[in-house]
Amino acid sequence: MNRNIVIQANQLAKTYNNESALKGLSFTVREGEIFGFLGPSGSGKTTTIKILTGQLGQSSGSAMVLGQPVEQIDQRIYEQVGIVTDNSGLYERMTVYSNLKIFAGILGIKKAHIDRLLKRVGLFEHKDKLASKLSKGMAQRLVLARALLHEPKVLFLDEPTSGLDPSTAEAVHKLLIELKEAGTAIFLTTHNMDEATKLCDHVALLNEGVIVEHGPPKAVCLKYHQHKSYHILLSNQNELTLPHSDETTEKIHHWLKSDQLVAIHSGEPTLEEVFIELTGRELL
Numbered sequence: 017m018n019r020n021i022v023i024q025a026n027q028l029a030k031t032y033n034n035e036s037a038l039k040g041l042s043f044t045v046r047e048g049e050i051f052g053f054l055g056p057s058g059s060g061k062t063t064t065i066k067i068l069t070g071q072l073g074q075s076s077g078s079a080m081v082l083g084q085p086v087e088q089i090d091q092r093i094y095e096q097v098g099i100v101t102d103n104s105g106l107y108e109r110m111t112v113y114s115n116l117k118i119f120a121g122i123l124g125i126k127k128a129h130i131d132r133l134l135k136r137v138g139l140f141e142h143k144d145k146l147a148s149k150l151s152k153g154m155a156q157r158l159v160l161a162r163a164l165l166h167e168p169k170v171l172f173l174d175e176p177t178s179g180l181d182p183s184t185a186e187a188v189h190k191l192l193i194e195l196k197e198a199g200t201a202i203f204l205t206t207h208n209m210d211e212a213t214k215l216c217d218h219v220a221l222l223n224e225g226v227i228v229e230h231g232p233p234k235a236v237c238l239k240y241h242q243h244k245s246y247h248i249l250l251s252n253q254n255e256l257t258l259p260h261s262d263e264t265t266e267k268i269h270h271w272l273k274s275d276q277l278v279a280i281h282s283g284e285p286t287l288e289e290v291f292i293e294l295t296g297r298e299l300l
């Protein structure tokens with residue numbers, strides 16, 4: 017079944033004062049998909065999100081969100097889109113609950129929904145805390161809850177787990193997977209390749225305003241798996257990396273028969289390694 021396309025970019029380009037920040041990006045994102053937009057600092061991720069959310073005009077090319085050209089994004093589209101960026105915009109002197117209530121009022125959302133959402137992001141027991149007293153992870157989850165109040169069809173997340181401890185990041189991942197399964201399309205930027213490999217259905221690797229590779233994370237890694245090899249752990253604790261060859265196949269067969277093989281996995285590169293191979297740069 018082909019799901020509906022909710023974001024489409026076609027040769028999208030942006031120039032700031034004669035400097036080219038985006039050089040003709042084309043991609044599509046479908047409902048129920050987590051799309052990872054991966055690139056180092058300055059590669060153009062925020063610029064792309066700003067264009068797709070109608071905050072910045074492109075220099076050339078076109079893009080549509082929920083069928084509407086980005087130049088014409090209006091209230092009807094905003095009501096179906098959630099945006100989480102660094103700029104949290106929480107009301108520091110209000111409680112967690114009031115921060116959501118004020119938006120629920122604006123959006124015409126029932127208050128019972130706030131409680132449900134607070135439970136979902138693990139903030140219900142902190143609902144009376146002032147926003148200024150929240151930890152970074154809690155504040156991040158509150159911003160996410162606010163973006164989810166109106167149950168958006170498309171969610172833009174700029175580095176949603178940067179600076180979070182592993183268990184909070186894990187909780188955010190779980191929530192994102194639930195949203196995706198309910199049909200939300202998630203456009204996610206991250207530096208974190210492990211996160212992308214784990215979460216994303218599709219990734220686009222961005223370098224200096226150009227998409228240098230794209231596809232499902234596993235397929236991208238396998239494409240660069242030129243020197244096929246196997247990582248092997250034997251019962252005598254020996255760890256080996258062997259090339260794909262008839263000799264290796266024979267050895268594996270022997271270890272299997274003599275019950276010496278503890279673990280074996282193929283040594284395809286990680287997304288991080290693919291990115292370095294393509295660009296000569298790390299994703300920091």
Ligand SMILES: Nc1ncnc2c1ncn2[C@@H]1O[C@H](COP(=O)(O)OP(=O)(O)OP(=O)(O)O)[C@@H](O)[C@H]1O
Binds near residue numbers: 037057058060064
């Ligand atoms: N308002 C602006 N005026 C001029 N140049 C800009 C402006 N905003 C961004 N740029 C430039 O455009 C390029 C892409 O920036 P952008 O913020 O989109 O990158 P990014 O991938 O989001 O980086 P980061 O991960 O650090 O947020 C950079 O070279 C940046 O200096």
